[in-house]
Amino acid sequence: MIKFENIGFKYKESGEEILHDINFTLESGSYHFLTGPSGSGKTSLMNLMSLGNMPTEGQMTMFGKKISSLKREDLFELRQRIGVVFQDFRLLKHLSIFDNVALPLRIMGESDENIKNYVSELLDWVGLEKHKNNLPPTLSGGQQQRVAIARAVIGRPKLLLADEPTGNLDDEIGFRLMGLFEQLNRMGTTIVIATHNANIIEQFGHPRLILGNGKLHSSQSSNAPIAQKIRNVF
Amino acid sequence: MFSKIKKQLQPKIKTLGSVLAKTPLVMRMLENLGFRDYDLPLAQSEDSRFLVLLIALMSFLSVLACSGTFALNDMAARWSSGLENKVTIEIAVETKDGHLLSNKTVRKETKKLAKGLKNNPMIKSLAVLSNAEIQELISPWIGDSLTLNDIPLPGLIAIELRNTNQKSLNTLKSDMLKLSKYARLETHHEWLGDLINFTRTLKNLSLFITLIIASVTIIAITAGIRTRLAIHQKEVCLLHAMGATDHYIARQFQRHAMILSLKGGLVGTVFGLVTTAIIIFLSSHSGTTLIPTIKISSAGLALLCLIPIIASTIATITSRFTVLRNLSKIP
Known part of the structure; x- marks a missing residue:
C-alpha cells in the first residue's frame, strides 16, 4: 500500500529539513499510530502520505505506483483514494453539513441520486442525519469532528489519514470515534492516525510509527486488551 | 374573478415549479447558473x-x-455612396491670376457652361445651383445675416455622370474648358479621401x-x-x-x-x-x-x-x- 524509502523532505521557502531518511512499509488493511513529540514532523509525514507535498529525497510508492514517475495529473486520481481527517477539521463554513460530506463525491463526479443516498446513509451512521441542513459553525466540536470523518470516508478511501482526530474531544467521544476507525479498518481501509495521546495509543494497541527530530525511530506493535474488546464489539 | 383564477392556479404553478426544479436537467441548469x-x-x-x-x-x-x-x-x-458618380463644376469668383469676377460674369459663365454641357453623352443629369441653394450651403460658415449682395458667390453646377473613370473625367474637363476658361472641375475625391x-x-x-x-x-x-x-x-x-x-x-x-x-x-x-x-x-x-x-x-x-x-x-x-x-x- 505505502512504501517510503529513504524519504527526506524540506520546505523550499525555509530550506529547513523536516524529515530525513524515513523508511517504512504499510500493508493494505493495516492500522498504525503515528506518534512523536510536537514538531517531530508528524504533520509533514501525513502531508506526504496524503500527496499534499512531494518528498525532496527518496522513493515513495503508493498504491503500487512510484510517485516520482507519475505526472501531476495522475495524482488527482490517487488522492481520491485517500481520505484525510484534519486536526482543525477544515469544514467549509458556507456549506451545509450535507454539502460538506458530499464534496468528495461531487469531485469524483458521482450522480446526484447516489450522493443523496450515500451522504444520508453516512450521516445517519455518524448520528448527524438531523443536522444535515445545518452549517458547521452551529455544531459542537465533537459533531464537527464526526462531519470531518464522514467527509473523509464517504468516497470509500483505501487509505484513511487522521491528524490528531481526538485532540478536541473528551474521552468518551474520543473513544467512540476510535470505534468508528476500528469499524472502517475491519472493512478493509488502511488507517494511519497521527496522535501524541499516549492513553489512546496504549488502549488500542496498534503498531506505532515513532517520529523524533524528523527521523523515524522505531515501529512497535502491541495488542492491548481494549483493542481486542473493541474489535469484538464492532 | 381574477383573484379566483389566481387562487386556483397558484398551487398548480407551485407544484409544477417544484417538480421542474427537481428534474436532473433543470437541476443541472440551475447549478450551472450558480444556484x-x-x-x-x-x-x-x-x-x-x-x-x-x-x-x-x-x-x-x-x-x-x-x-x-x-x-x-x-x-x-x-x-x-451619396457622392458616387457626382462631380461639381465651379466658376470661381477669383481667377487663377488673382482677378475677381463680378457676380454678373459668374452667372453668365455658369449659364453658358450648363447650356453647352446639357447634351453631353457622359452626363446623366445636370443642375445649376441657385443663389438660394448656394447660400444654404455656405450659411453654416457665414451665418444667415449676410445677404447675397454683400459677398461674391461662385457659380456651381451639380453633375451626375454615367461613370467616373479617369478617361471620362478628362474628356469632361476638356469639354468644360472649351466652354469657359474660368471653370474648375471638382471631383470630391480629394476632400472625400481626406475625410x-x-x-x-x-x-x-x-x-x-x-x-x-x-x-x-x-x-x-x-x-x-x-x-x-x-x-x-x-x-x-x-x-x-x-x-x-x-x-x-x-x-x-x-x-x-x-x-x-x-x-x-x-x-x-x-x-x-x-x-x-x-x-x-x-x-x-x-x-x-x-x-x-x-x-x-x-x-x-x-x-x-x-x-x-x-x-x-x-x-x-x-x-x-x-x-x-x-x-x-x-x-
Missing part, C-alpha cells in the same frame, strides 16, 4: 461588487467606443480604445482572481487534497466570474445604449448641418447588445487561465 453553492466561498467575497462595477464601467465605455466606430463607419459609407482617412483614423482610435478597455478588464480580472486564490488558499488546498482536478477548481472560479461579469456587462451595456441613444437624438435635433447625423445600423446595434456576452466570455476565459496557471504551481 447551488460554490464549493469555495466565492459568493461571500466582499470584492464581488467591485468586479461587477468594474465590468459595468468597462462595458459602458466599450458601448460608447463601439458606437463611435459603427457611427463613423456608417457616416463614411453614406458620404461615399474618409480622418474617419478611418477615428475608427482605429475607437478600436484601440476598445482594446485598451478589454486589456484593462483582463488585467483587473486576473488580479481579482489571484487575490481570491490567495484568500481561499486553504479551501483550494482542501479540494486538492480530496482529489479535485485543477479544472474542477477552475470551473468554480470561471462560473463565478461569468455570473458577475454578465451582471456588470448587462448594467453597463444598458447605460451605454441609453447614452448612445441620447447622443443620436441630440445629433439629429441639433438644428445645424455642421454636426453630422449619427446613425448606427441594426447590425451594429445587435453587436452592441452582444457586449455583455463578450465581457462575460473574456472574464470566464481569463479566470480559467489564471486559476489553471496558478494551480499548476501547487504539487
Whole structure:
C-alpha cells in the first residue's frame, strides 16, 4: 500500500529539513499510530502520505505506483483514494453539513441520486442525519469532528489519514470515534492516525510509527486488551 | 374573478415549479447558473461588487467606443455612396491670376457652361445651383445675416455622370474648358479621401480604445482572481487534497466570474445604449448641418447588445487561465 524509502523532505521557502531518511512499509488493511513529540514532523509525514507535498529525497510508492514517475495529473486520481481527517477539521463554513460530506463525491463526479443516498446513509451512521441542513459553525466540536470523518470516508478511501482526530474531544467521544476507525479498518481501509495521546495509543494497541527530530525511530506493535474488546464489539 | 383564477392556479404553478426544479436537467441548469453553492466561498467575497462595477464601467465605455466606430463607419459609407458618380463644376469668383469676377460674369459663365454641357453623352443629369441653394450651403460658415449682395458667390453646377473613370473625367474637363476658361472641375475625391482617412483614423482610435478597455478588464480580472486564490488558499488546498482536478477548481472560479461579469456587462451595456441613444437624438435635433447625423445600423446595434456576452466570455476565459496557471504551481 505505502512504501517510503529513504524519504527526506524540506520546505523550499525555509530550506529547513523536516524529515530525513524515513523508511517504512504499510500493508493494505493495516492500522498504525503515528506518534512523536510536537514538531517531530508528524504533520509533514501525513502531508506526504496524503500527496499534499512531494518528498525532496527518496522513493515513495503508493498504491503500487512510484510517485516520482507519475505526472501531476495522475495524482488527482490517487488522492481520491485517500481520505484525510484534519486536526482543525477544515469544514467549509458556507456549506451545509450535507454539502460538506458530499464534496468528495461531487469531485469524483458521482450522480446526484447516489450522493443523496450515500451522504444520508453516512450521516445517519455518524448520528448527524438531523443536522444535515445545518452549517458547521452551529455544531459542537465533537459533531464537527464526526462531519470531518464522514467527509473523509464517504468516497470509500483505501487509505484513511487522521491528524490528531481526538485532540478536541473528551474521552468518551474520543473513544467512540476510535470505534468508528476500528469499524472502517475491519472493512478493509488502511488507517494511519497521527496522535501524541499516549492513553489512546496504549488502549488500542496498534503498531506505532515513532517520529523524533524528523527521523523515524522505531515501529512497535502491541495488542492491548481494549483493542481486542473493541474489535469484538464492532 | 381574477383573484379566483389566481387562487386556483397558484398551487398548480407551485407544484409544477417544484417538480421542474427537481428534474436532473433543470437541476443541472440551475447549478450551472450558480444556484447551488460554490464549493469555495466565492459568493461571500466582499470584492464581488467591485468586479461587477468594474465590468459595468468597462462595458459602458466599450458601448460608447463601439458606437463611435459603427457611427463613423456608417457616416463614411453614406458620404461615399451619396457622392458616387457626382462631380461639381465651379466658376470661381477669383481667377487663377488673382482677378475677381463680378457676380454678373459668374452667372453668365455658369449659364453658358450648363447650356453647352446639357447634351453631353457622359452626363446623366445636370443642375445649376441657385443663389438660394448656394447660400444654404455656405450659411453654416457665414451665418444667415449676410445677404447675397454683400459677398461674391461662385457659380456651381451639380453633375451626375454615367461613370467616373479617369478617361471620362478628362474628356469632361476638356469639354468644360472649351466652354469657359474660368471653370474648375471638382471631383470630391480629394476632400472625400481626406475625410474618409480622418474617419478611418477615428475608427482605429475607437478600436484601440476598445482594446485598451478589454486589456484593462483582463488585467483587473486576473488580479481579482489571484487575490481570491490567495484568500481561499486553504479551501483550494482542501479540494486538492480530496482529489479535485485543477479544472474542477477552475470551473468554480470561471462560473463565478461569468455570473458577475454578465451582471456588470448587462448594467453597463444598458447605460451605454441609453447614452448612445441620447447622443443620436441630440445629433439629429441639433438644428445645424455642421454636426453630422449619427446613425448606427441594426447590425451594429445587435453587436452592441452582444457586449455583455463578450465581457462575460473574456472574464470566464481569463479566470480559467489564471486559476489553471496558478494551480499548476501547487504539487
